[in-house]
Amino acid sequence: MKSPRYSVSENPQTILRRHSKYSLPIPIDLIIEILSRLPLKSIARCRCVSKLLASILVRPDFTDSFLASSLAKPQVLFACRKQDKNEVMFCFSTPQPQNPEENSSTIVANYHMSFPFDSLSLCSAVSGVVCIEYHRILKGRKTPRPVWTRKRYWIRCFLGYDPIEKQHKTLAMTWEHTKAQDHQVLTLGGTDKLAWRRIECGIPQYGHPGPHNICINGVLYFKAQANKSSNGDGIIICFDVRSEKYNFVKVIERVVVHPAAALVNYNGKLASVISHCPYLFIFHTTRSFEMWVLQDSEKHEWSKHIYILPPLCKYISPGENLFFVGVTGADEIVLCPKSLFHEAFYVYYYNLKKGTIRRVEIQGLERLEGSYRVHTFLNHAEDAEILKYF
Structure with a gap:
C-alpha cells in the first residue's frame, strides 16, 4: 500500500x-x-x-x-551507462576525499538507482540535478548524430544553477550548419507550469557543440567559435543563469577551447586543462599537462600553469587512458577512465601543490556485467530544494 x-x-x-x-x-x-x-x-x-x-x-x-550539511560532505557521482541493445544507467556515489593527506586506497561505492537509458545522453550534473538529453527517433532509427531534414540541425542542452534565487535552469539551442539558433530557457521548480521561453542572444556562436561545460557561481560556461571558419577564433560563452544574459571571453591560445580540453572549477574560477601528450589525454608515459585559469573575464586575462607529473607507469597500465574530471576543494586534479570492463575502477588525485599523485580504488562498480561508459562528476551535493520540483 x-x-x-x-x-x-x-x-x-x-x-x-x-x-x-x-x-x-x-x-x-x-x-x-x-x-x-x-x-x-x-x-x-x-x-x-x-x-x-x-x-x-x-x-x-x-x-x-x-x-550546508551536504556541501560539507561532497560526493563523487558515477553514472555508468551500459551500451547494448537495452541500454541501462546505474548511479553510484562515494565520499569525496577532502584531506590530501588521507591515505585511503579503497572506497566502497553506494548504489542509488538504475533506469533505462535508450536514446538518451548525459549532459551535466549541477547541485543535485542531472541533465539528460533525449535523442529523437526518426523512421525507427536512433539519431544521436545530427538529423538530416531540409537543414542539418541538432539541439544541445546545458544545465545551470543560480545560487541566489536557488533555481536550476536548462539552456537549449538549436544548431543549424554549425551556428547556434533559437535559444530557449526552462526554469525548474516554482509554482508555474514548466514551459520553454525564447531568449535573445547577440553573440554569434559557431562550431560543433561539444560536451564540455561547467556552471560556476551562477555562470554557465561552454566553448564555441566566434565565426564559421574551421580555424575561427575560439571563445568561451558565458551565460548568466539568473539574468539569462549572454557574454563571452576571448582566449589567448586555441588550446584553451580545444575539443579535448576540460573546463573545470579551480577555486571558484574557470579553468581549462589539457594533456601535453600527442593524444591529449593522460596515459602511462604522459609527463605533464597545462592549465589556463581565467583571472579577469572583463579584460579577457588568462594565466598559464604547467604541472609535471610523477612517473605514472606504476599507477597506470599501458593502454589505459585517463581524462580530466575536475578539481577538488583541496587543490587536487581528479582523473579517471571513461570505460569500465569488469575490472577494478580507479580514481586518481594529483596534488597541484606537491606534484604527487594517489590512486583510490572504487569498489562495487566491478560487479556490473558488460562494458560501460562512465561519467564522473565531482562536488555532488544533495539539495532538498529539488523535492519541490516533484
Whole structure:
C-alpha cells in the first residue's frame, strides 16, 4: 500500500499554527537539525508522514541547513551507462576525499538507482540535478548524430544553477550548419507550469557543440567559435543563469577551447586543462599537462600553469587512458577512465601543490556485467530544494 502524499501548497506557517495546539515533544529547531543529517531519499519519504512534517521540510531554514550539511560532505557521482541493445544507467556515489593527506586506497561505492537509458545522453550534473538529453527517433532509427531534414540541425542542452534565487535552469539551442539558433530557457521548480521561453542572444556562436561545460557561481560556461571558419577564433560563452544574459571571453591560445580540453572549477574560477601528450589525454608515459585559469573575464586575462607529473607507469597500465574530471576543494586534479570492463575502477588525485599523485580504488562498480561508459562528476551535493520540483 502506497503512503499518502500530502500537499504542501498551503503556507507552512499556517500548517504550523494549526498544529500548535499539540505540544511538540521536540523543538522545531532540533527536528530540523536531525532531519538535515538524513539522506535525500529518506527526506523524500518523510514528506509522506504528515502535513506538519511535510511543511517543515520545505522551510527555507531546513533546506539551507540540509544543503550546508551536504556541501560539507561532497560526493563523487558515477553514472555508468551500459551500451547494448537495452541500454541501462546505474548511479553510484562515494565520499569525496577532502584531506590530501588521507591515505585511503579503497572506497566502497553506494548504489542509488538504475533506469533505462535508450536514446538518451548525459549532459551535466549541477547541485543535485542531472541533465539528460533525449535523442529523437526518426523512421525507427536512433539519431544521436545530427538529423538530416531540409537543414542539418541538432539541439544541445546545458544545465545551470543560480545560487541566489536557488533555481536550476536548462539552456537549449538549436544548431543549424554549425551556428547556434533559437535559444530557449526552462526554469525548474516554482509554482508555474514548466514551459520553454525564447531568449535573445547577440553573440554569434559557431562550431560543433561539444560536451564540455561547467556552471560556476551562477555562470554557465561552454566553448564555441566566434565565426564559421574551421580555424575561427575560439571563445568561451558565458551565460548568466539568473539574468539569462549572454557574454563571452576571448582566449589567448586555441588550446584553451580545444575539443579535448576540460573546463573545470579551480577555486571558484574557470579553468581549462589539457594533456601535453600527442593524444591529449593522460596515459602511462604522459609527463605533464597545462592549465589556463581565467583571472579577469572583463579584460579577457588568462594565466598559464604547467604541472609535471610523477612517473605514472606504476599507477597506470599501458593502454589505459585517463581524462580530466575536475578539481577538488583541496587543490587536487581528479582523473579517471571513461570505460569500465569488469575490472577494478580507479580514481586518481594529483596534488597541484606537491606534484604527487594517489590512486583510490572504487569498489562495487566491478560487479556490473558488460562494458560501460562512465561519467564522473565531482562536488555532488544533495539539495532538498529539488523535492519541490516533484
